[in-house]
Amino acid sequence: MAEPTALILGVGAGLGASLVRRFRAGGLRVAAAARNGERLVGLFAGDDHISSHQVDATDGAAVAALVDKVERESGPVEVAIANSAAWKIAPVIDLSAEEFTAIWQAGCLPAFHLTKAVAKNMIARGRGTILFTGSAAQMRAGAGFGAMAVAKSGLRAFSQAAARDLGPKGLHVAHIAIDGPIDSARTRAANADHNRLVAPDGIAEAYYQLHMQPRAAWSNEIDVRTFAEWL
Amino acid sequence: MAEPTALILGVGAGLGASLVRRFRAGGLRVAAAARNGERLVGLFAGDDHISSHQVDATDGAAVAALVDKVERESGPVEVAIANSAAWKIAPVIDLSAEEFTAIWQAGCLPAFHLTKAVAKNMIARGRGTILFTGSAAQMRAGAGFGAMAVAKSGLRAFSQAAARDLGPKGLHVAHIAIDGPIDSARTRAANADHNRLVAPDGIAEAYYQLHMQPRAAWSNEIDVRTFAEWL
Amino acid sequence: MAEPTALILGVGAGLGASLVRRFRAGGLRVAAAARNGERLVGLFAGDDHISSHQVDATDGAAVAALVDKVERESGPVEVAIANSAAWKIAPVIDLSAEEFTAIWQAGCLPAFHLTKAVAKNMIARGRGTILFTGSAAQMRAGAGFGAMAVAKSGLRAFSQAAARDLGPKGLHVAHIAIDGPIDSARTRAANADHNRLVAPDGIAEAYYQLHMQPRAAWSNEIDVRTFAEWL
Amino acid sequence: MAEPTALILGVGAGLGASLVRRFRAGGLRVAAAARNGERLVGLFAGDDHISSHQVDATDGAAVAALVDKVERESGPVEVAIANSAAWKIAPVIDLSAEEFTAIWQAGCLPAFHLTKAVAKNMIARGRGTILFTGSAAQMRAGAGFGAMAVAKSGLRAFSQAAARDLGPKGLHVAHIAIDGPIDSARTRAANADHNRLVAPDGIAEAYYQLHMQPRAAWSNEIDVRTFAEWL
Numbered sequence: 072m073a074e075p076t077a078l079i080l081g082v083g084a085g086l087g088a089s090l091v092r093r094f095r096a097g098g099l100r101v102a103a104a105a106r107n108g109e110r111l112v113g114l115f116a117g118d119d120h121i122s123s124h125q126v127d128a129t130d131g132a133a134v135a136a137l138v139d140k141v142e143r144e145s146g147p148v149e150v151a152i153a154n155s156a157a158w159k160i161a162p163v164i165d166l167s168a169e170e171f172t173a174i175w176q177a178g179c180l181p182a183f184h185l186t187k188a189v190a191k192n193m194i195a196r197g198r199g200t201i202l203f204t205g206s207a208a209q210m211r212a213g214a215g216f217g218a219m220a221v222a223k224s225g226l227r228a229f230s231q232a233a234a235r236d237l238g239p240k241g242l243h244v245a246h247i248a249i250d251g252p253i254d255s256a257r258t259r260a261a262n263a264d265h266n267r268l269v270a271p272d273g274i275a276e277a278y279y280q281l282h283m284q285p286r287a288a289w290s291n292e293i294d295v296r297t298f299a300e301w302l
Numbered sequence: 303m304a305e306p307t308a309l310i311l312g313v314g315a316g317l318g319a320s321l322v323r324r325f326r327a328g329g330l331r332v333a334a335a336a337r338n339g340e341r342l343v344g345l346f347a348g349d350d351h352i353s354s355h356q357v358d359a360t361d362g363a364a365v366a367a368l369v370d371k372v373e374r375e376s377g378p379v380e381v382a383i384a385n386s387a388a389w390k391i392a393p394v395i396d397l398s399a400e401e402f403t404a405i406w407q408a409g410c411l412p413a414f415h416l417t418k419a420v421a422k423n424m425i426a427r428g429r430g431t432i433l434f435t436g437s438a439a440q441m442r443a444g445a446g447f448g449a450m451a452v453a454k455s456g457l458r459a460f461s462q463a464a465a466r467d468l469g470p471k472g473l474h475v476a477h478i479a480i481d482g483p484i485d486s487a488r489t490r491a492a493n494a495d496h497n498r499l500v501a502p503d504g505i506a507e508a509y510y511q512l513h514m515q516p517r518a519a520w521s522n523e524i525d526v527r528t529f530a531e532w533l
Numbered sequence: 534m535a536e537p538t539a540l541i542l543g544v545g546a547g548l549g550a551s552l553v554r555r556f557r558a559g560g561l562r563v564a565a566a567a568r569n570g571e572r573l574v575g576l577f578a579g580d581d582h583i584s585s586h587q588v589d590a591t592d593g594a595a596v597a598a599l600v601d602k603v604e605r606e607s608g609p610v611e612v613a614i615a616n617s618a619a620w621k622i623a624p625v626i627d628l629s630a631e632e633f634t635a636i637w638q639a640g641c642l643p644a645f646h647l648t649k650a651v652a653k654n655m656i657a658r659g660r661g662t663i664l665f666t667g668s669a670a671q672m673r674a675g676a677g678f679g680a681m682a683v684a685k686s687g688l689r690a691f692s693q694a695a696a697r698d699l700g701p702k703g704l705h706v707a708h709i710a711i712d713g714p715i716d717s718a719r720t721r722a723a724n725a726d727h728n729r730l731v732a733p734d735g736i737a738e739a740y741y742q743l744h745m746q747p748r749a750a751w752s753n754e755i756d757v758r759t760f761a762e763w764l
Numbered sequence: 765m766a767e768p769t770a771l772i773l774g775v776g777a778g779l780g781a782s783l784v785r786r787f788r789a790g791g792l793r794v795a796a797a798a799r800n801g802e803r804l805v806g807l808f809a810g811d812d813h814i815s816s817h818q819v820d821a822t823d824g825a826a827v828a829a830l831v832d833k834v835e836r837e838s839g840p841v842e843v844a845i846a847n848s849a850a851w852k853i854a855p856v857i858d859l860s861a862e863e864f865t866a867i868w869q870a871g872c873l874p875a876f877h878l879t880k881a882v883a884k885n886m887i888a889r890g891r892g893t894i895l896f897t898g899s900a901a902q903m904r905a906g907a908g909f910g911a912m913a914v915a916k917s918g919l920r921a922f923s924q925a926a927a928r929d930l931g932p933k934g935l936h937v938a939h940i941a942i943d944g945p946i947d948s949a950r951t952r953a954a955n956a957d958h959n960r961l962v963a964p965d966g967i968a969e970a971y972y973q974l975h976m977q978p979r980a981a982w983s984n985e986i987d988v989r990t991f992a993e994w995l
Contacts, residue, residue: 131861162929163876163922164883168824171876175868179914183856183864190857212924220921221872228913229856231905236855238529254518266518273519280511286529287485287497288504293524298469298517362630393698394645394691395652399593402645406637410683414625414633421626443693451690452641459682460625462674467624700991716980728980735981742973748991749947749959750966755986760931760979 073146074120076100078138080128080185081155082111085255086204089275090152095121097279099150102141104128128155128181131188138188147196150282151189153182154204156222163217171218178209178222179229186233190242197241200282203230207250207294227292234291243289245281249274250296266299304377305351307331309369311359311416312386313342316486317435320506321383326352328510330381333372335359359386359412362419369419378427381513382420384413385435387453394448402449409440409453410460417464421473428472431513434461438481438525458523465522474520476512480505481527497530535608536582538562540600542590542647543617544573547717548666551737552614557583559741561612564603566590590617590643593650600650609658612744613651615644616666618684625679633680640671640684644691648706652699659703662744665692669712669756689754696753705751707743711736712758728761766839767813769793771831771882773821773874774848775804778948779897782968783845788814790972792843795834797821821848821874824881831881840889843975844882846875847897849915856910864911871902871915875922879937883930890934893975896923900943900987920985927984936982938974942967943989959992 077094081087082103091114095101100120103111108125115121122145126137142148157177159170182203193199209216209223230246237244252258254268262268274295281290308325312318313334322345326332331351334342339356346352353376357368373379388408390401413434424430440447440454461477468475483489485499493499505526512521539556543549544565553576557563562582565573570587577583584607588599604610619639621632644665655661667688674682692708699706714720716730724730736757743752770787774780775796784794784807793813796804801818808814815838819830835841850870852863875896886892898919905913923939930937945951947961955961967988974983 163879163926164887164929166876166880168873168877168880172873175918179918180861180865183859183910183914184861186856187859187861194857210921212921212928214925214928217876217922217925217929220925221876221918224921225868225872225914225918228903228905228917229910232907232910232913233856235905235907236857236910241529243529268518270516270518273516277515277519277521284508285501285504287499287501288508288526289529290508290524290526293521295519295521298472298474298520394648394695395656395698397645397649399642399646399649403642406687410687411630411634414628414679414683415630417625418628418630425626441690443690443697445694445697448645448691448694448698451694452645452687455690456637456641456683456687459672459674459686460679463676463679463682464625466674466676467626467679703991705991730980732978732980735978739977739981739983746970747963747966749961749963750970750988751991752970752986752988755983757981757983760934760936760982 074100075147075149076102076141076145077150077152078102078104078141078148078189079152079154080104080126080134080181081153084114085253086271086274087154088114089271090154090278091115091121093272093275093279094150100145102145104137128153128184129176131184134181134184135188142192147192148189149198150200150202151185152202152204152278153185155181156204156206156209159218160215162215166218174218175222175225178219179225182226182229190237193242194237194240199242201233201242201244202278202281203246205246205248207248207296210248231291238289241286243281243284243286245290246292247274247277248292248294250294251300264299267297269295269297305331306378306380307333307372307376308381308383309333309335309372309379309420310383310385311335311357311365311412312384315345316484317502317505318385319345320502321385321509322346322352324503324506324510325381331376333376335368359384359415360407362415365412365415366419373423378423379420380429381431381433382416383433383435383509384416386412387435387437387440390449391446393446397449405449406453406456409450410456413457413460421468424473425468425471430473432464432473432475433509433512434477436477436479438479438527441479462522469520472517474512474515474517476521477523478505478508479523479525481525482531495530498528500526500528536562537609537611538564538603538607539612539614540564540566540603540610540651541614541616542566542588542596542643543615546576547715548733548736549616550576551733552616552740553577553583555734555737555741556612562607564607566599590615590646591638593646596643596646597650604654609654610651611660612662612664613647614664614666614740615647617643618666618668618671621680622677624677628680633683636680637684637687640681641687641691644688648695652704655704656699656702661704663695663704663706664740664743665708667708667710669710669758672710693753700751703748705743705746705748707752708754709736709739710754710756712756713762726761729759731757731759767793768840768842769795769834769838770843770845771795771797771834771841772845772847773797773819773827773878774846777807778946779964779967780847781807782964783847783971784808784814786965786968786972787843793838795838797830821846821877822869824877827874827877828881835885840885841882842891843893843895844878845895845897845971846878848874849897849899849902852911853908855908859911864914867911868915868918871912872918872922875919879926883935886935887930887933892935894926894935894937895971895974896939898939898941900941900989903941924984931982934979936974936977936979938983939985940967940970941985941987943987944993957992960990962988962990
């Protein structure tokens with residue numbers, strides 16, 4: 072009963088939920104994980120091919136244990152997605168060292184932990200897809216974006232290096248830079264012009280298409296945004 | 303009998319032919335154009351939804367006339383692709399001013415002519431896809447790449463500016479950076495390791511997926527390469 | 534009486550004049566050239582180590598003839614600076630093909646012509662400095678910047694390729710990206726906050742310091758802006 | 765006896781020592797700090813305008829205490845330089861989480877700690893220079909460079925954000941990307957072609973010239989390399 076599985080770290084009601092649904096619709100089992108695993112249970116109730124998990128994505132041992140559990144209980148992880156971030160917009164002198172470090176740990180480090188945890192078995196199988204949710208706004212080192220730009224520029228650099236290390240072993244690593252706020256109840260309330268909100272189902276489709284690419288025509292970096300918004 | 307049409311400039315036996323087939327398979331009529339239109343006739347014989355055209359893509363009036371003809375004879379151009387380039391690898395002091403200019407005219411200027419020629423009707427219809435074939439190798443300004451780097455860096459810059467100008471009017475402009483030689487009889491002969499050759503059908507699939515993106519989740523820039531090659 | 538000479542293409546009352554004065558203060562003769570050479574005569578009257586020249590920098594033969602003349606009449610060109618640009622901010626569909634091409638010819642092509650014209654003798658002497666005035670605003674492919682972004686992105690790409698081609702022969706090629714309007718009577722009138730204007734003498738100092746770098750510690754790309762303005 | 769002081773974190777026998785000498789020659793007192801402060805004492809013996817300090821640059825409280833001590837004992841810190849890094853080239857799957865984190869902590873975090881520690885007094889004085897030693901090779905996310913690319917891409921992003929936050933307050937923040945190995949006994953032994961080694965005194969001169977720039981013509985990013993080497 073072990074079936075190909077997509078493991079998604081950092082699932083909430085927004086992009087994470089769209090990713091769960093899209094990879095499920097593509098015929099994979101899905102393991103959805105979040106810091107607060109309880110919240111996920113209700114979200115995907117009724118589909119026993121979707122499992123919910125609690126994990127601290129900044130904790131390498133916890134991520135490794137989760138991957139072991141998912142491979143044992145659901146099936147080989149063919150797709151692994153790191154979809155976490157932390158936010159604080161403030162001048163660099165108003166950030167504490169704890170905040171600066173925590174934003175890097177939440178926005179960059181989980182990609183490393185996840186890659187380490189899934190790569191060994193993926194390499195043995197000769198294939199696998201590893202995708203990272205980046206942010207164009209957070210990579211842009213504007214005033215107030217010091218901590219986030221460090222985290223998300225680091226994530227992009229990690230994606231490039233991991234792709235070069237793991238591509239020749241058959242692993243497809245890619246970075247998706249989302250340029251603009253993702254459509255949600257919260258962002259609809261905060262943005263008068265809803266044309267400026269990026270559709271989570273549309274983003275999830277882009278992730279799925281990356282997974283479907285043949286290895287002789289892989290993308291490593293794509294951006295996603297709306298027609299109306301160019302930061 | 304007017305049906306949605308994809309117009310592809312710079313069609314040869316390689317990526318251009320794959321693009322023709324992919325957009326045709328997607329249900330569009332296709333107008334294929336090349337400097338030597340004669341060569342195209344045999345390539346797509348037997349499918350009367352594919353028309354062949356001769357055009358000098360560096361000549362703005364000729365491109366505009368071609369667009370008029372295609373919209374009249376085939377249907378509204380819903381997809382327009384500029385797929386041309388010129389090559390010469392040489393130190394900058396060994397390039398003539400004529401060569402330097404001609405490489406820019408072949409690798410960058412057709413994107414401008416094509417955009418100008420199709421944008422007016424696309425804007426009136428409120429939609430359209432405009433795609434440019436870029437080259438990561440040609441954008442990388444290594445020794446010997448002076449002329450090509452100027453042309454292809456310019457193409458990428460044009461793609462970004464055109465996307466910002468035309469996106470809010472409903473036009474999806476995107477740049478595809480191909481990173482590595484495209485698989486063909488010629489590149490197979492020149493490269494011992496065929497894993498290093500990018501699959502033209504795989505690239506064409508990426509173009510088609512860009513065309514299918516909803517306007518609330520558009521990509522402007524993607525790269526395509528093989529698992530084995532990272533320049 | 535042949536003395537080391539700095540040749541500056543594209544001299545007006547602004548940055549060009551500051552460059553003339555800075556390299557003159559550094560002990561070099563200076564040949565100042567502009568499309569309207571007449572205007573220059575008054576500008577530097579009274580210093581017979583500064584000569585004024587008329588040239589169309591988009592014309593390769595004219596630039597080559599100017600270099601010959603300067604080397605004959607003033608001395609070996611040890612520093613060559615391309616300092617020209619053309620402006621038009623407009624959506625891509627409102628630019629004519631003539632304008633699009635002319636902006637590239639004014640903003641990028643002179644760097645090629647100048648490099649070709651000076652490189653041969655510089656290579657024979659085993660040294661020389663070639664500097665290009667770029668523009669961060671013009672490289673940024675924002676809405677309305679299609680033509681300028683193509684020209685100035687191309688200029689930067691040319692600088693990188695030329696540096697790789699010519700560096701090992703002892704020629705120092707560098708690109709200076711000016712980020713913001715240069716201080717002048719015109720920009721003072723147009724900008725209420727003069728802190729946002731970049732000081733031409735400060736920029737010229739940066740060019741001179743690039744020229745003074747030892748070949749074991751060369752910069753290829755620098756930006757210059759004011760403390761108050763970050764585009 | 766309080767005199768303007770340059771504080772340099774991460775001083776060894778190479779670039780750090782050149783920076784100490786260059787800023788001292790420019791008339792500033794210099795406070796040189798390293799993890800192993802003992803080693804520094806002999807290095808600058810005989811010049812009582814140079815003081816040696818021991819500090820763990822990854823420890824924010826220790827960096828803040830050092831800045832307090834230097835401002836008290838030597839004078840106002842007008843120049844602060846973060847010049848530390850850590851190295852490990854390995855595929856991402858061969859790096860431990862501890863190594864990955866430690867490389868970020870050594871290569872990026874000290875810039876944050878130093879900026880926080882000096883900015884408050886610099887803002888009160890309305891001026892100050894903060895410089896970061898980056899590395900082009902370490903920013904390039906090639907195979908094996910996962911950890912270092914994350915650290916040094918993050919450093920560059922931090923430099924840009926800090927410059928935007930602090931520039932309008934009169935603080936000049938800049939990032940110097942060194943492209944190639946720095947000349948030393950060790951790199952001379954490892955590289956047959958000494959033309960490929962970047963001269964530390966030349967690099968230090970570039971840092972000093974950045975410090976001397978007027979605020980109406982500041983550079984935020986420069987690279988330094990040799991004529992013979994372009995990575």
